[in-house]
Amino acid sequence: MLCYARLGDHLGIPNNRSGKLPDNLIEVRDLDFSRGDRTIFKNLNLTIAQGDVTAIMGPSGTGKTTLLQLITRQLNPDRGQVIVDGVDIATLNHRELYKLRQRFGVLFQNGALLTDMSVFENVAFPIREHTKLPDSLIRHVVLTKLHAVGLRGAAYLMPAQLSGGMARRVALARAIAMDPDVLIYDEPFVGLDPISMGVIVKLLGQINDALDITSIVVSHDVHDVAAVADFSYVIADGNVAAAGTPAELKETDSELVKQFMHGLPDGPVGFHYDAPDYEEQLLGKGAK
């Protein structure tokens, strides 16, 4: 049986939110971002509703992970704003930014577990860093979090001893260790077998509901994301190509979104990468 408990529950205090959160917890406004000469986003606007599971989807290389890095200010936009809980995060100093980040939990694509620590110590790491709880209480919290992802029995294994799916679940336990307001999943299904994928999908929905948090899922796995997402954005060509519930996206008229949602090999996103004329390249100029 899965059980979820907030860190505050162990301490006998209510959750760490300062008050009522706004309906749109995160807003991205008029955002531009480039890497060198390549434009990643141009005038991007989107909102993440509080309490929802919001999916950010799109073909590979469209900047989905980059968007997460902009939302968490690992990167700074060239123009525009990212507003989190009413605050433009570009205005925060180092200390304020780190304070804000304590409200985020991030599940990295590869888990990003600290390899010199055991599973237990990985989950305990943020708690030890940000609280002065006694070891006995930290043990209690960590085992509860690990129990929630089904890996209490693996508490004393090292990350190198875990399978990909187990590492992802440990990373999820670590991400929820500090009771975040926002949980960000970066490609949580990549490289997982169907059983592990099913476990992560189930945990994703359950954690969001049980802990009443806001989840952002970056993925190109349309079917699994559709099963848990309340709202989805499809990103392409530096902007939002479509937005809506998974059901609405399936009915869209946009050729690009149709191609993406139905996994068609050719369409607006071409099968071939931009290249010179095939015959000309093979046989030389003036072959015709």
Next chain:
Amino acid sequence: MFRDIYITFEQFLHNFGAMCLFFVRMVLYTPSVFVKRFRLVAYQVYNAGALSLVVIMISGLFVGGVLGLLAYSSLEQFNAEDTTGIFAGLGLVKGIGPVITALLFAGRAGTALTSEIGLMKATDQLSAMEMMAVDPLRYVAVPRFLGGVISMPLLTAIFTAIGLLGAHLVAVEQLGVDVGSYWQQMQNVLDMEDIQEGITKSVVFGVVASSVAVWEGYNSTPTAEGVGRATTRTVVVTSIAVLFFNYMITAMYL
């Protein structure tokens, strides 16, 4: 061609400036890290220092032996083989000891630091720390920097002591130099300023070698090739910097 030279020079200045800023931030964080994360610093002293002991001691023994051999064979021509201890002492304490220890440190501990931090970056561990609101500069970089800075003078002292023993084994036990002359001549000539010069060098080399190793790992391209290149750069940059500072400090003490 001039444009390429200009771009390369501009990149060099940019990187050098960024490295200086990185160094200043590490120095500013040092007191708080030393107090709040002493266990991490102690572990890094073990990691960079204690684990380098074997290579330092073996090298010290052979370098001392070679120094004793060369000093004896040269001085013998002037019937001055009793002064072998002076050459071994001055050479090891003021010059060879700190320099070779720093070069060995760059090859053993420096490369380990760079590749460890580089791999942490490549596997998103540094990003994960940032997202957990834990500053990787304080948690990863500064303890390793301090570990290197503390280890280097200790390793240099051990290298020098073993080196003197190696020179003693060759000159006294093997070639027959009088044991009293060997140690007494050394004691007469070596003064506190010579030892101070050796200590100054080892501290400066410790700062240089640790800064370069941590910087290269922290700023490596997060790929297998990028980490490999960063590790190579650590050895090359540290070696050149150590030899440069060795010359500068030697000139300063003359």
